[in-house]
Amino acid sequence: MKEFDVVVIGAGPGGLTAALYASRANLSVMILDRGIYGGQMNNTAEIENYPGFDSILGPDLSEKMYHSSTRFGAEFGYGAVESVEDNGNRKIVHTDDGDYEAKVVIVATGSQYKKIGVAGENELSGRGVSYCAVCDGAFFKDQDVAVIGGGDSAVEEGVYLTQMAKSVTIIHRRDQLRAQKVLQDRAFKNDKIKFVWNADVKEIVGEDDKVAGVRYVDKETGEEHVVPAKGAFIYVGIQPMTEPFKSLGILDDAGWIDTDTHMKTNVAGVYAIGDVRKKDLRQVANAVGEGAIAGQEAFNYIQTLSDAKVSAK
Template sequence: MKTYDVVVIGAGPGGLTAALYASRANLSVMILDRGIYGGQMNNTAAIENYPGFDSILGPDLSEKMYQSSTQFGADFGYGAVESVEDKGNVKIIHTDDGDYETKVVIIATGSQYKKIGVPGEDELSGRGVSYCAVCDGAFFKGQDVAVIGGGDSAVEEGIYLTQLAKSVTIIHRRDQLRAQKILQDRAFKNDKIKFVWNADVKEIVSEDDKVAGVRYIDKETGEEHVVPAKGAFIYVGIDPMTTPFKSLGILDEAGWINTNEHMETKVPGILAVGDVRKKDLRQIATAVGEGGIAGQQAFSYIQELSDDKVSTK
């Protein structure tokens, strides 16, 4: 069994930053991920809202963060985490490629957007299909865009997009929104927002390998229509990637992880950062900030463990 002071599960911006801070504090650190480092940044064509860069390709920022996070000796390993055991001052991480023993676990596994599963969704991801208006809305200034969904996120992001887009069409499968009343009122009062009700989305239409519209069937009439749009923003839900941590008792009813301001969960020695946390804004910048806090908190926790051992001798 490999032993480290800190094991970071997930190599997105939050996890990489946590590894940077922990290894810089002279702790032995392993970064574990089931895929390439960088997480969802690798699926982003251009990042324009991260300080220090006017614009940078997602994979390029991933590479820069990885190089920075490993400069003080942190290791990187591939492996899908299956479960984590809490044995007090020691945690055991079980993966599909062996086990790890550590004093601190930092969970940075992120979340994933629910997909609608229609033709064009995957093929046009990054070419007009998006799941984040704050990330990608600026690419559609002065253009017509569509928002698919009817909950809080769909309506909030639709309202946000009106600051940039020429028009926003919210396409919803029901005959009324599910969003909070205050959000609905704001949307209905916004002249830039149009609504399509009782719509069964069938396809994200393309032209020249970019989004050109959203094809749907009216569930009441059976008629087929296409909403012209250069961008299709999909908001039908988001799920935290926390299945391996169910036995720890740190998840809420929806699977999100609650932490305090130090990124600590209710289990000593287990922290969480980034999109896996229950929070409002999921951005690279917020994940990086949380990663720095967690890396430093890992050092403080391990120092306390050492102090306790000295005091008991």
């Protein structure tokens, strides 16, 4: 079994930053991920809201963060984490490629947007299909866009998009929104927002490898229509990637991880950062901030273990 002071599970911006801070404090660190480092940044064409860069390609920022996070000795390894075992001052991380022992585990596995599973969704992802208005809204200035969904996120992000877009069409499968009334009122009062009700979305229509519209069937009439749009923003839910941590008892009923402001969970030596936490804003910038906190807290926690050993002698 390989032993480290800290095992960081997830190599997105938060996990990489946590590894940087922990390794810089002279701790031995292993970063584990089932894919390439960078996480969802690798699926982002351009990032325009990260300090220090007017614009940078997502994969390029991933590469820069990776080299920065490993320059003090942190190691990177591939592996799908299956479970984490809490043995007090020792945590055992079980993966499909072996086990790791650590004093501290930092969970940074992120979340994923639920997909609607229609033609064109995967093919046009990053080419007009988006799951984040804050990330991509600026690319659609003075253009027509569509928002698919009717909950809080769909309506809130639809209102946000009106700051850039020429028009926003909210396409919902029901005959009324599910969002909070205050959000609904805000949307109904906005002249830039239109609504399509009782719509069963069938396809994200593409043209020249970019989104051109959203095809749907009216569930009442059976008629087929296409909403012209250069962007399709999908908001039908989001789910944390926390299945391997169920046995630790750190998840709420929906699978999110609660932490305090120091990124501590209810299990000593286990921290959680980034999109696995319950929060409103999921951006590179705040993931980096949380990673810095967790990396420093890992050092502080390990110091308490050392102090306890000295006192016991």
